[in-house]
Amino acid sequence: MKTKIYCAIFALVGICTFSQSGWIGINTPNPQANLDVNGTMKLRNTPAATSLPGYQLLSVNLNSNGDSQVSQMNPQILADFAVNSGANTSIYAAKKSTGITLVSLSLFPTGFRTVNFLEAERSVGVPALFSETDHSYTIPSNGTYAVGFSFKYGTGVQAGVLVNSPGVGILRTRNNVATLIDSRIFSGLDLGLVALTIAESNITSLYTFQAGDKINFGLTGSTALTAGILSTSVGSFYIYKVSN
Numbered sequence: 001m002k003t004k005i006y007c008a009i010f011a012l013v014g015i016c017t018f019s020q021s022g023w024i025g026i027n028t029p030n031p032q033a034n035l036d037v038n039g040t041m042k043l044r045n046t047p048a049a050t051s052l053p054g055y056q057l058l059s060v061n062l063n064s065n066g067d068s069q070v071s072q073m074n075p076q077i078l079a080d081f082a083v084n085s086g087a088n089t090s091i092y093a094a095k096k097s098t099g100i101t102l103v104s105l106s107l108f109p110t111g112f113r114t115v116n117f118l119e120a121e122r123s124v125g126v127p128a129l130f131s132e133t134d135h136s137y138t139i140p141s142n143g144t145y146a147v148g149f150s151f152k153y154g155t156g157v158q159a160g161v162l163v164n165s166p167g168v169g170i171l172r173t174r175n176n177v178a179t180l181i182d183s184r185i186f187s188g189l190d191l192g193l194v195a196l197t198i199a200e201s202n203i204t205s206l207y208t209f210q211a212g213d214k215i216n217f218g219l220t221g222s223t224a225l226t227a228g229i230l231s232t233s234v235g236s237f238y239i240y241k242v243s244n
Helices: 002-013 075-084
Strands: 017-020 023-026 035-037 057-062 068-073 092-096 112-115 122-125 136-138 143-159 167-174 177-185 187-190 195-209 214-220 234-243
Touching: 112 167, 143 167, 143 214, 167 195, 177 195, 177 214, 214 234
Parallel strands: 023 035
Antiparallel strands: 017 023, 057 068, 092 122, 092 234, 112 214, 136 214, 143 195, 143 234, 167 177, 167 214, 187 195
16 A cells, blocks of 8 residues: 555656645646646547536636637527527528519620619618629638529410420529529420410529629520510528538
């Protein structure tokens, strides 16, 4: 037993420890807390918590002196921060239900025309992300984005099969090069005596973009669509970043 006690004493002596007013310092002659460690720390065989009821988290706070102080923190603080402070500033959505026209620019690929969405038709989002000059949304940062676009031509059902196989499309412009990244055509049905077009379609998917990319929402193969019906059509889109 004496041998074990002596070994424990010598082990403690081997560490530079200092005591001041009941405080213990390791590698520091002037401890500033009950246990003040000037160096690295390793924990072994720590139990894993499968849930957080009743648990408190330990966090490291860098104070004004450049020292790291360990503090207790309620897990709810992190949850509240994620909800209240982690706002996704890339979110943008708009809906246009009247006055739709289709705009063609010289850099657009043949057959694509963008819907003339306006900033006033925004339902959510930062106005600076959208340009009324070319009716495009500008990607604020690199990452993966969730995108949805839907369009209903007139009532959504048209007698006859529409020529040129029109449909919806999403266009990306990067470094002045426009690329149609996704499209869906309207469904046509011709049974001889009866011909119909289900003139409503939508696209919902994930895409990887770069900061500065411009995204347009429009129609493909739309040159034969009637302007009067277009003006009473309905189009909407949403876009937001989901991952880096």
